Amino acid sequence: MTNSMLVQDRIATRFQSLFEEDLVRELASVGELKKVSVDDFLMTVGRAITHIPLVLSGALKVMTEDENGDELLLYYLELGDTCAMTLNCCTKKSKSAVTAIAEEETEVLLVPVEKMEEWMVKYSSWRAFVLGSYNSRLNEMLEAIDGLAFNNMNERLIKYLRDRAMVMHSGNLNITHHQIANDLNSSRVVISRLMKKLEMDGLIEQYRNKVKVLEFMPK
DNA sequence: ACATTAAGTGATT
DNA sequence: AATCACTTAATGT
Numbered sequence: 001m002t003n004s005m006l007v008q009d010r011i012a013t014r015f016q017s018l019f020e021e022d023l024v025r026e027l028a029s030v031g032e033l034k035k036v037s038v039d040d041f042l043m044t045v046g047r048a049i050t051h052i053p054l055v056l057s058g059a060l061k062v063m064t065e066d067e068n069g070d071e072l073l074l075y076y077l078e079l080g081d082t083c084a085m086t087l088n089c090c091t092k093k094s095k096s097a098v099t100a101i102a103e104e105e106t107e108v109l110l111v112p113v114e115k116m117e118e119w120m121v122k123y124s125s126w127r128a129f130v131l132g133s134y135n136s137r138l139n140e141m142l143e144a145i146d147g148l149a150f151n152n153m154n155e156r157l158i159k160y161l162r163d164r165a166m167v168m169h170s171g172n173l174n175i176t177h178h179q180i181a182n183d184l185n186s187s188r189v190v191i192s193r194l195m196k197k198l199e200m201d202g203l204i205e206q207y208r209n210k211v212k213v214l215e216f217m218p219k
Numbered sequence: 220a221c222a223t224t225a226a227g228t229g230a231t232t
Numbered sequence: 233a234a235t236c237a238c239t240t241a242a243t244g245t
Contacts, residue, residue, distance in 0.1 A: 153233070176225060187234055192226060208225060208242055 011109065014056055014080065019125045026119075031109040036060075036102040043086075043100040051110035055081050058106025063099045074098060075140050084137035087116070087130055156184055157194050161204065161213050171216030176209055 008028040015024050032051070036042050042053060042060060053060075060077040062085070077083060077100070085098045119126040160183065165171050181191045195211075198204045205212040 178225075188226080189228090189235075190233060193228090193233095196227075206226085 010056060010107075018080075018129060020123060023119065023123045023126055026115075027109070027111070030115060031111050034108050034110055036106045036108060038102055038104055040102050041099060042102065042106075042108065043083075043096050043098065045096060045099050047096050049086055049094060049096050049113060051112055052086050052116060053077075053083055053100070053108040053110060055079055056107040056109055058102060058104045060100045060102055060106055060108075063101070064097065075137055082130075082133050084134045087134060153184070153186060153190065154194055154197075157191065158198070158203075160184060161198075161211065162216075165213040165216040171213040173211045173213065174209055175211055 010033075011028045011031065012024055015027060019027070031054070033056075034042075036058070043049075045064070055077050057079060060083075062074045062077060062083060064074055074085075083098075083100065085096070116130075120130065121127075157180070160180065161173070164173055164175070177191045177195060178188045180186075180195075181188045184191070195204065195206060199206050202214065204214060
């Protein structure tokens with residue numbers, strides 16, 4: 001009794017601003033509070049999905065596993081977050097494509113998947129919550145992909161400049177940003193921006209039609 | 220002085 | 233990252 005009251009309070013304080021009264025009450029009665037200690041798995045790849053987690057405290061790291069067994073970090077779940085992957089597969093009875101591990105002492109509220117569809121039509125606040133978290137998760141992943149692409153181009157540019165200086169036997173290169181962009185299948189604007197950063201990092205100097213690769217310059 | 224080309228920047232997708 | 237639109241700087245005629 002005292003236990004259920006405590007849980008109810010926790011849920012109320014966390015979600016009352018987000019959800020309507022009726023939903024908070026249902027959440028409290030149907031939800032199951034679970035504590036996950038550090039490095040414990042809340043979910044592993046291939047396991048059947050029976051519940052949707054709502055994070056009450058702590059943080060979860062959500063990952064995928066590729067065929068080599070390498071872990072690929074997808075995103076973190078924190079206070080008030082829920083797992084988009086789980087939300088997505090909830091209509092079918094499917095198995096998890098992801099692994100969730102606790103980064104710290106974490107408390108989650110487990111909601112049976114059957115409640116998903118029911119609440120989706122019943123509560124507009126729940127619908128908004130699900131759609132919202134799905135959206136923010138998607139944006140996080142897009143950002144991550146963007147970052148990777150950016151780093152790859154930057155590394156390609158550095159390699160290009162080095163190779164070029166190597167065959168010229170000099171750090172003095174007579175090239176335009178436009179030519180570099182063509183060689184790297186990029187656009188002039190992108191190269192200009194990356195070059196500007198390299199210049200500010202002290203790796204190169206720039207003039208019109210000319211680039212000095214400082215690490216290949218006589219000292 | 221004027222035109223042309225290279226490089227820099229902000230905003231948008 | 234790529235594209236667009238626009239500015240600024242350097243160079244050639």
